[in-house]
Amino acid sequence: MNALEIDGVWKYFGDFPALRDIGFKVTAGSVVALLGRNGAGKTTLLRILAGLAKPSKGSVRIYGSEVREEPTRRRIGVLGHGISLYDELTATENLVLFGRLYGIDDPAKRAHQWLERTGLDRVRDGLVREFSRGMRQRLAVARTFIHDPELLLFDEPFTSLDDRAIAVLQSLVIEAQQRGCTIVMSTHQLREAIELSTHVALIRKGQLAYSGERRQEMLDDPGWLYRTFEEEGPS
Amino acid sequence: MSLFLRQSLTIAGKDLRAEWRTKEALNASLAFSMVILVLFSFALDPNPEMMQEFSGGLLWLVFLFAGALVLNRSFAREMQNDCLDALLASPVPPAALFIGKALANYALLMTLELVCLAEFGILFNVRWLANVGPLMIVMAVGTWALTVVGTLFSALTVNLRLREVMLPVLVYPMMVPPMMAAMILTTDLLAGTALGPGNMLWIRVLVGFDLVFTLLGVSFVDTVLVG
Amino acid sequence: MRNRIMLLLTVAFAALLAWNLKNILLGLPDEARQDAVYRILYFHAPAAMVGLTGFGVGMVFSGIYLATKNLYWDTLAASTTEVSLMFAAINLVTGSIWGRQQWGVWWAWDARLTSMLVCWLIFAGYLMLRRAIDEPDTRARLSAVVSLFGTVNAWFVYKVIEWFPRLQHPGPVLSFRTGGKIDRALETPFYWNVLALCLLAVVLVMIRMRQESLTREIDSLRRLAHA
Numbered sequence: 001m002n003a004l005e006i007d008g009v010w011k012y013f014g015d016f017p018a019l020r021d022i023g024f025k026v027t028a029g030s031v032v033a034l035l036g037r038n039g040a041g042k043t044t045l046l047r048i049l050a051g052l053a054k055p056s057k058g059s060v061r062i063y064g065s066e067v068r069e070e071p072t073r074r075r076i077g078v079l080g081h082g083i084s085l086y087d088e089l090t091a092t093e094n095l096v097l098f099g100r101l102y103g104i105d106d107p108a109k110r111a112h113q114w115l116e117r118t119g120l121d122r123v124r125d126g127l128v129r130e131f132s133r134g135m136r137q138r139l140a141v142a143r144t145f146i147h148d149p150e151l152l153l154f155d156e157p158f159t160s161l162d163d164r165a166i167a168v169l170q171s172l173v174i175e176a177q178q179r180g181c182t183i184v185m186s187t188h189q190l191r192e193a194i195e196l197s198t199h200v201a202l203i204r205k206g207q208l209a210y211s212g213e214r215r216q217e218m219l220d221d222p223g224w225l226y227r228t229f230e231e232e233g234p235s
Numbered sequence: 236m237s238l239f240l241r242q243s244l245t246i247a248g249k250d251l252r253a254e255w256r257t258k259e260a261l262n263a264s265l266a267f268s269m270v271i272l273v274l275f276s277f278a279l280d281p282n283p284e285m286m287q288e289f290s291g292g293l294l295w296l297v298f299l300f301a302g303a304l305v306l307n308r309s310f311a312r313e314m315q316n317d318c319l320d321a322l323l324a325s326p327v328p329p330a331a332l333f334i335g336k337a338l339a340n341y342a343l344l345m346t347l348e349l350v351c352l353a354e355f356g357i358l359f360n361v362r363w364l365a366n367v368g369p370l371m372i373v374m375a376v377g378t379w380a381l382t383v384v385g386t387l388f389s390a391l392t393v394n395l396r397l398r399e400v401m402l403p404v405l406v407y408p409m410m411v412p413p414m415m416a417a418m419i420l421t422t423d424l425l426a427g428t429a430l431g432p433g434n435m436l437w438i439r440v441l442v443g444f445d446l447v448f449t450l451l452g453v454s455f456v457d458t459v460l461v462g
Numbered sequence: 463m464r465n466r467i468m469l470l471l472t473v474a475f476a477a478l479l480a481w482n483l484k485n486i487l488l489g490l491p492d493e494a495r496q497d498a499v500y501r502i503l504y505f506h507a508p509a510a511m512v513g514l515t516g517f518g519v520g521m522v523f524s525g526i527y528l529a530t531k532n533l534y535w536d537t538l539a540a541s542t543t544e545v546s547l548m549f550a551a552i553n554l555v556t557g558s559i560w561g562r563q564q565w566g567v568w569w570a571w572d573a574r575l576t577s578m579l580v581c582w583l584i585f586a587g588y589l590m591l592r593r594a595i596d597e598p599d600t601r602a603r604l605s606a607v608v609s610l611f612g613t614v615n616a617w618f619v620y621k622v623i624e625w626f627p628r629l630q631h632p633g634p635v636l637s638f639r640t641g642g643k644i645d646r647a648l649e650t651p652f653y654w655n656v657l658a659l660c661l662l663a664v665v666l667v668m669i670r671m672r673q674e675s676l677t678r679e680i681d682s683l684r685r686l687a688h689a
Contacts, residue, residue, distance in 0.1 A: 014533070014598030015682035039688075050324050054462045056531065056599075068461070073326040082317025088253040100245045101325045103238075127256070143321070387611075391604050395594045404590055405608065408583035412618040415626055440622055447614065455607050458528060462603055 001063065003028040003151055003182035004049070009058035011044055017206055018044050023058070024201060024211040026184065028150075031177055033193040033214075034186040035225065036203035042186035043081075045203065046155050049184065050078045062151055074102060077149030079157055083140035087129040091120055091139055094128060095146055102147035114142040118168055134162040141169050145176075152176060154185035158192055170196070190222035202229055239334075242327045246335025251342060253312065260308040261343060268301035268351045272358055281359050290361050291422030295414055297355070298348050299381065303403045305343045306385035309336055310393040319393070323460060333456040337386040344378050366424040373424065376441040377417035383445065384409050387452040391459050416440040468668050475661035482658055485651045499563040506556035508656040509549045510578060512663050514616075516546025517585060521613035524606035533678065536602035539609060540592060541670035543585055545663050550582045574631040577616075577623045584612040598678055 004026040011019040019041045026032055036042050047053040049060055051067040065072045085094045092111050099107025115121045118138040128136060137160065144152065152173075158166055173183060173196060187193040194200065194214060201211040202225055209229040217224045254260055275293055279285060313319035322332055352374075356363050363370060385406050392401045416437035423434055430438065486504050493500040523539035526532075557575045558568050569575075588608045595601035636649065 012599065013682075013685060014678050016685040050320075052320055052323055052461065070326040070328065073324065076324065078321065078324040080317055080320050082320065084318050084321030085316055086249070086253055086312075086318060087315060088256040089249070093252070097245065097249050098321070098325065101242065101322070101327050103326065384611075391607060392591075394600070395591075397594050401587075401591060401594055405587040408580055408587060409611065409615045411580045412615070412622040415622055419626075436625060440618075440625075444618060447618075448611075451611060451614065455610070458603060459607055462599075 001028055002026065002061075003030070003063060004184065005059075005061040005064075006045075006049075007059050007061075009045070009048060009055045009060060011041070011048065011053070011206075012056045019048075019055070019203075020206045021058070022203070022206075022208050024208065026182055026199065028063075028182050029177065029180050030199050031173070031183045031197045032185070032199045032201055033197035034184055034201050034203065035190070035193070036186075036209075040203045041206045042203055043155055046080075046153055046184070046186055050076060050080075050153050052078075074147065075150045077144040077147070077152045079140060079144040079153070080155045081160070083136050083143075085128050085136065085139055085143060088127065090125050090127055091115060091131075092124045094139065095142060098143050099146050104147050107146075110146055114146055118142045119164075134165050137161050137165040138168055141165065141172065145172060150181055152181060152183045152185075154183070154187075156187055157185055158187060158189045166192075190225075194218050194222055200225065202226075204229065239328070239331050242331040243335035243338060246322075246327070246332055247338040247342070250309070250312070250336060250339035254308075254339070254343065260305045261347065264301040264304040264343075264347050265350060267304060268297050268347065269354060271297050271300055272351070272354055276358065283360070286359050286361055287426045288422065290355075290359070290425045291418040291420065294352065294355055294421055295377070295418050297351050298344070298378070299407065299410060299414065301347055301351070302344050302381055302385065303406070305340060305347065306381075306389045306406070307399055307402050309340050309386060310389040311398065314393060319460075329457045329460050330453045332460075333386060333390070333452055336389075337382050337452070340386050340389075341379060341382045344382055345374070348374055348378060361425055363425055365427060366429065369430045370421065370424045372430075373417060373420045373438070373441070376438070376445055377413060377420075379445045380413035380417075380441060380448065381406075381410060383448050383452050387448075387456060387459065390456060413441055413444045416444075464668070464672075468665060471661055471665045471668075475658055475665060478654065478658040478661065482651055482655050486655070490648065490651070496564065499560060502556050502560050504652055504655045505659075506553055506560060508652070508659045509552040509556065510574075511656060512659045513546045513549035513553055513578075514581070516542050516549060516663060517581065517613055517616060520546060521609050524609035527602055527606050531599075533598060533602055536598075536606065537671055537674040537678070538667070539606065540589075541667045541674060543588055543609065544670055545666045547582065547585050547589065548666070549659065549663065550578055550585070553578055554582060572631045573623045573626070577620045580619045580623075581612075581616045584615060588612060596681075598681065 002025045006025070007023050009019055009022040010017055022041075022045060034042050034045065044053070048055050049062075049067065051073060054068075060067050062072050063075060067073070067076075086097075089097065092108075092115065095111035095114060096107045099110050104110055112121075112124070115124045118141060120135060120139055120142070123131065123135065128139065131139065157169055161169060170192075177183060185193060185196075197214050199212065200214050200218060202209045210225065275281075275297075279289065310319070313322065323329065352363060355361060385402070388402055388406050388409075392398045392405070395401055420430075420434055420437050420441075424430070428434070482504075486501050490501065492498050520539045520543035523535050523542060527535035527539060554575065557572075557578075561570050561572070561575075562568050588605055591608055592601055592605050595604060636652070
């Protein structure tokens with residue numbers, strides 16, 4: 001079954017097409033690295049996949065249903081540029097809040113489990129405002145995973161994370177993939193992304209320049225993709 | 236439906252808890268309302284006859300001005316750390332998000348208004364306890380009008396530069412019909428006139444406005460937040 | 463083709479206006495109680511009709527935009543609302559001048575003028591909101607919601623202000639509302655002037671439409687250049 005089917009997606013900002021006729025399918029259990037330069041349309045596409053924006057034309061289906069349907073959204077986990085946590089609430093309160101919003105059973109217990117997994121157990125009653133950057137990022141990772149999403153959407157997951165958060169995220173991604181989850185992540189960090197991925201999609205000026213399985217050439221030389229499918233190297 | 240209500244209450248509870256930790260909106264609006272009340276005493280002579288005629292109007296002006304501070308914070312709070320994205324990506328329907336935030340704003344505005352009312356009574360020697368029951372009804376329906384329009388426009392202006400300016404510019408003209416009703420009713424009640432056939436029309440205006448704009452808000456919040 | 467139509471409409475408007483002015487200024491006798499100033503009502507009332515109809519039409523276009531997400535309708539809604547705002551301003555200014563002559567004050571808080579002023583403020587907010595948003599789709603979506611809320615609210619304003627004590631407006635004079643008390647010779651030029659102002663409104667909307675779509679084109683070219 002296809003976890004994700006993107007079909008003829010266009011997104012206009014005024015008369016300017018930010019995305020042009022994007023279409024690809026992702027089978028369940030794949031890890032897709034969404035590559036492209038700044039302004040190519042990666043974030044726009046991810047926001048459409050997450051249901052935060054609507055495409056001007058075309059359709060996105062997740063496990064065969066519409067993105068904005070409630071059961072579908074229960075299956076998606078999103079980690080964007082911001083950490084999406086409330087500074088004035090404690091770590092536990094934040095996780096319990098999102099647990100409740102996703103309708104999981106016993107959110108307090110789950111919150112506790114995830115605080116342990118991300119190494120935040122010690123500060124579970126501390127306000128997020130007082131957390132260091134790394135702690136906030138790990139809590140954001142916990143928030144993304146708390147409802148056991150089947151499709152994970154990451155926008156530049158590694159750019160802002162510190163080493164420990166990257167390690168936590170990487171292990172969670174590998175584990176999620178083994179469980180059969182599908183992961184789409186946009187990134188600049190070519191090497192990390194390509195190592196983790198099974199598929200690669202490259203967006204160039206709003207169009208899909210390449211999409212398919214990860215090839216050996218990409219692992220050997222991360223710049224290969226850009227040189228082959230774009231005139232210039234990565235920016 | 237009960238799921239919808241539970242989700243709304245979760246959102247409302249979250250907002251109130253966060254507000255309780257900092258009290259930034261409440262403190263600012265209370266201080267602001269106090270200043271306005273003091274300034275009113277210089278703007279007009281607070282003798283008893285004068286107050287009979289103006290009390291309702293003054294009171295609602297204070298609610299409206301101080302309320303804008305509360306409403307501005309409502310969705311602005313979600314912009315910090317991009318929390319709004321996480322809420323919209325969750326299975327909570329935007330309508331539940333809207334009702335939840337409206338309920339939290341309602342609680343904050345009512346608190347603010349009760350404190351203002353007490354201050355007002357003391358500073359201007361207005362006896363509001365005589366008709367306290369009907370007065371609470373008027374405040375309850377009048378405040379919901381401000382809450383529901385204000386919350387929607389708080390969502391609408393949240394991504395704008397000039398957010399703080401745009402909210403009152405858009406909301407205040409829209410508040411003319413309910414404020415007219417609330418001011419007339421409040422003045423009547425503070426002057427000792429009870430609710431009756433003579434002013435029931437204005438209660439109907441308030442309730443009608445509440446119903447129409449709650450319906451509009453619930454229907455259009457999805458358009459405002461997602462597209 | 464489009465220019466041809468615009469030119470034709472402009473010429474028709476100018477000719478009709480000249481003919482109307484001749485009839486109103488030279489053909490009609492002075493009124494017993496009002497002297498010459500009553501002639502301003504031949505512009506005052508039609509401007510209100512065109513303006514208010516325009517706000518309603520703007521709301522319909524906004525609704526069509528939300529249903530189709532085609533920016534053409536947004537451009538049309540914005541142009542219509544902007545032109546209507548100008549007609550509303552004409553109504554306010556002429557009403558104020560008439561009031562100065564008849565009642566000795568520029569502004570007497572009469573019911574209909576006050577309603578019009580509130581509407582003017584609501585839709586001035588609509589235009590300010592449009593200025594504050596750069597991204598055309600967001601601008602279209604959010605301003606369409608404001609247009610809907612604003613028009614529903616305008617309806618409330620008109621209803622409620624008529625019930626407000628101490629605000630009056632000179633009663634209706636046109637025969638379709640009074641059943642024919644007015645002299646035909648006085649009434650006919652009025653309808654011709656409604657037509658003239660309608661023509662002017664259409665021409666202005668067409669001009670604004672073209673400017674708006676050029677603005678949009680420039681904006682997308684700019685984005686293309688930056689991409």
